[in-house]
Amino acid sequence: MTDAPDRPADAETGTDLPAGPADSDAETDPRTDGGLPAMDGAVPTRDPGAFSQLATALGRPLVVGTVLVTVVFLILPVLATFAASFAHEWAGVLPTFVRDGEFLTLVNWRQALGLTQTDLGAQRGLGGFWTVFGVPIPVTIGFSMLLALGGVVINLLVGVPIAYAVTRYDFYGRGWLNTFAVLPVVPGIILGVAFLKTYSDLPSAVGLMIGYSLLKAPYMVLAVQSSFESMDLRQLEESARSLGASWPRTFLTVVVPNAKTGIVAGAIVCWTLAAAEFNFSYIVYSSGPKPFSLFLFENISNNPFLQAAAAISVYFAIVVVVTALLQAVGQRGFALGGVR
Amino acid sequence: MSTLDEGPLVARLRTGTEALLSPTTETDRERRRIAALALPFVALAVFGAVVPLVVMFRISVAEEYLTATAGVQFDAWVTLLASILAFVPGVGSAVDADPVYGEVIWNSLWFGAVTTVASVALGIVIAHALEKYDLPGEGLLVTLISFPISLPGIVAAFMMIVWFGKTGLLTNVFVWLGGEASLFPAVTSNEVKLTGRPSGTTIAVFGLFLGYLYSMVPRATFLLRGAYAEVNTDAEAAARALGATPWQTFRYVTLPQIRPGIVGAVILTFRTALAIFGTVLVLKALSVVTFRFDQILKVGYDLPTASALAGLFFFFTVGFTFLSLRFTSAEVTG
């Protein structure tokens, strides 16, 4: 199957061109039988037509313009939100950044993070603090990070093997298994209700972790798969095994380390997406520390605009850090292989 | 029945299981490996998704569901289907039912289709620019365009409020132009209240449309970028050398090559659109299936009807996905 196509070559020189027609039916030189069309200038000169000419002239500016408008549409509100989170007020055209000689303010952040003792947000939204090395971490945020981490661990255990199975081996039902692994089957909100009704006794935290891992598994599988696809998995596995490594050992010491960029990128992306998963959390959460996305939702729906801006900016900050991490492992942003 | 006359299927299962548990040949060992690799995923999918969905389906046809599931009845499905029929123009007037479910399903479908077409069209343009033009700062562009993929729908909705809310970036422009003050009349200040029915006004629906695009355009772009990466650039160069303009090259050489990728992107983006919930929950411009599902549970906790709606949604997406993958040239994996 790996045989490269070739023609029998000359024994002494290794030259296989031009291998003479050793068999019978050798055609005579086609150049002599005069069957070719004459180069007599019968082909008219090029005429692209008016639309095509217009497209040539305007196409590129239009395309580039569309890209720029889209980028502005996507990114400007992010920057505005971040900037506004430091503003005193936003009542006019622009947020008020300077008031009473004070340039910018951290009051929105303090309120969003519940650092202001009198603020309701502390009790309502964040559920107190954990102190890690003297740094107060709002329980909501810290807990969400841990839940997301749990989801990622499940994802690793589930996603790396399945990605390997469907990339490396050929077996009955492989196509469907692959489709199931890379396409989320149901929206988080429906899965949430079904899950809650089925496992009503399961603690929220466990349910959330399982839900995160299920809903974000496609990202892990895709990331790992794209790493696997860039390797010659079969020959890699076979050379390790011919050298005496058992299959499990081959998998752990040769295959997985070789795919570490995809695995790391997949883990980072899954973690971030799980930390902010809303639809499933919205349904399944019942008790215990509140998932981060619900904290965001409360801020968006109940709190003053600038405080919501600060709360969302917390997440932006996380995404920016994560993007930098992804960059470090050679991945550009959240654009994994094929994003679902 | 004695063990001697066990059927051929049972015998095959037996030898198959034996080979799986204690394989003797490399072929059998490979099968065991595949099974071991697939097992964690299958276990998670069964525990986390298959069992709950079956339970939910069971509830949709149960007489009793609050404490234990018991009995069989089809009231919820009848209500749902009658409602769909009642919504169908022409037939509808003859059916004595509230067309509300028909309406939300129709909303999900048309709104999903419109946003999908817009997102994929924009995605083609952006993927084309990223792949074919030598844009300055291309890496940064990719990072920026992929940024919204990390944002949950509720944040996408907030971004729309930043653009079009009471003091939104564009609202001020509209006011200056003498137009509507805000795209979201339901959103009175820059705060959103969790009350009220969807406003459904044209302007609010347009705002929701942009909110959907905010989430969908980046996804569509990167799906299409995968298709673009596989385009045979030599064929494009040959077309240019033969005298084709850039547009003609795109129309006759590039487009046919990325067509499977486009079909795949349409399928996946449409699925994304159907599943969006957070954005609608915050912006409340249109009642779609996911939104209605939440409302049914919040108001009156009508679990059978919600389950039937979820079942319908599930069958539709699974059927749609598999049929479209089966009968189109779509490229979705790899």
Added chain:
Amino acid sequence: MPERVTLDGVTKRFGDTLAVDDVSVTVEPGETLGLVGPSGCGKTTTLRTVAGFETPSEGAVEFGGQEVTNAPPEARDVGLVFQSYALFDNMTVRENVEFGLKMRSLPKVERAERATDLLELLDIGELADRDPTTLSGGQQQRVGLARALAIEPRVLLLDEPMTGLDAKLKSRLQREIGSLLEDLDVTALYVTHDQAEAMVMCDRIAVMNDGTIEQVGTPDEVYERPANDFVADFVGTSNRLAATARDGRLDFGHATAPAPNGDDGEVTVVVRPEAFELGGGPFSATVRERFYLGEHVRAVAELPDGESLTLRFDPTEAPAAGEEVSLALDTDRVHVLPEP
């Protein structure tokens, strides 16, 4: 220690396709056997059966009289060298070479010693601490070979090891590795589609076609006395002419020549291009095409009955296109196949 490798009636089916059909062949201890044939002839599948990655549908594989048909690859002590090198990118060159020894729990010091020796032997000692991805193709292939040899394999399997290399490097490596295999006294199975390469590298050659072995023999046996039409066509360039053998002579219709061996009847005469000599008859032919190849001139000539002949001349005496030439036949270099 070199061992005899025996394939006994090995058959491999993939679904309905018969990839290997009843192959029986023995690789003698210390010998290099070339397995050559066109793409898809089953040679790679045969090699993978010896390595243990494919289970034969029928038949057995033995190493030194011990049956290994169902033994897992990691228990066979086979050294594998691939076309794509299949080096472990997550390890240095040295770690690659030591990998098999590590699997055998050899103490660290001994491992290092052996690796150093092998790297020296293959003339890549200075690359020991490099990352394999930074090496050239030729260097990577040397690492691949060192890694396979490190475990002192019972049989060394090489699957198109030179195919990715450029012509010059290829011929140098062929000579070097050929003599290395000779000196090391290792049993080797060498799969290639390039019969010229097999002739340089191998002690004996097995020509495969359509899953079966057509002929096994030394390079000159296979070249000079091909067993059938396929071998004659695949190995080197050959002219196959229809003739009638009668009374110790071959009658070509337009010419006759003494027959080298016995049986009368309709035969196919295999004539290598170099068996024809300019001048003296009894053949006459018209040169139709002429290719200057530096070391020699290849010409395609037409016989009176319309058949084509591939000929080979010294550049100084080569006829021009269109010229009518008289050709003598060196009957010692002619091989007669009975009509199938």
